[in-house]
Amino acid sequence: MDQKIATLNIPCGLLLSVTDVDPDYVRLDISMADGTFAGRADVYESPGLAATLAAELRGFPQSPTDRREVVLGSFDPAVAGGGLHLMFRCLDRSWILVAGPRE
Secondary structure, eight states: OOOOOOOOOOEEEEEEEEEEEEOOOOEEEEEEESSSEEEEEEEEOOTTHHHHHHHHHHTOOSSSTTTTOOOOOOOTTTTTSSEEEEEEETTTEEEEEEEEOOO
């Protein structure tokens, strides 16, 4: 008997949604998928997050070797929420986004 293996096509993308705003913090729901794997994290950041991200990513990519890293939230178990380490790098004169745990 032939068995068929089901495959799942997960759309690629990164979605950052602001879910709570306070004078002391911004809470984000971050979802990301690469076509095969998907994940999400709730992170807490400072209210100046938008300006910080804009400064970190301004002009990207400037060359094929350009590489930027951004850490959102915290990986400290004593801090509420979670963390996400985003790496932006060039590949074949275009750019891709890779996310993974901070080492």
